[in-house]
Amino acid sequence: MQNASIKLVLLLGTALLCAWFAVQTTTAQDAPKPLPVLAEGRYALKGGESHSYLIKLAAGQFLYALVDQQGIDVSVSLFKPDGSQIASSDSPNDRFGPEPALLVAETPGEFRVEIRAPNAAASAAHYQIKIMALREATAIDKQHVAGQRAFDQAQKLRPQPAATAKREA
Helix, strand or coil, X not given: CHHHHHHHHHHHHHHHHHHHHHHHHHHHHHCCCCCCECCCEEEEECCCCEXXXXXXXXCCEEEEEEEEEECCCCEEEEECCCCCEEEEECCCXXXXXXXXXXXXXXXXXXXXXXXXXXXXXXXXXXXXXXXXXXXXXXXXXXXXXXXXXXXXXXXXXXXXXXXXXXXXX
């Protein structure tokens, strides 16, 4: 009787230990990977995919990066540390040429830059990130950002059929 009780306790202990390891392994595999830091380089991207990067900025800091499309059309979106979207750029230059990422940080924190190939049927190709400026914002930098936001808004309004949207664009 005592041997049976010991065997039962050992069996239950082993089962609990195995279950605990299984949960730990699953949790570690399911945990999201930290996003890479925004850095210069050339990256492959397939249609429908997106890549996200983090960049830590101080309040008042200016970021100007270019995403050079090399055979794939991409859009570039910027997000605040709280996850809310700041802007999205998709120039009418199709699969080649630059897409800008411009922002002046209003608050300090980790900002996210998302590069997306919106056409799911697009063939795999590359894009290249070039960091043009990362510094304390000047008055001209702030005007550059405002100009880009106006251009991005016009790009969204331009294809709309309403005459008022065309005038605003």
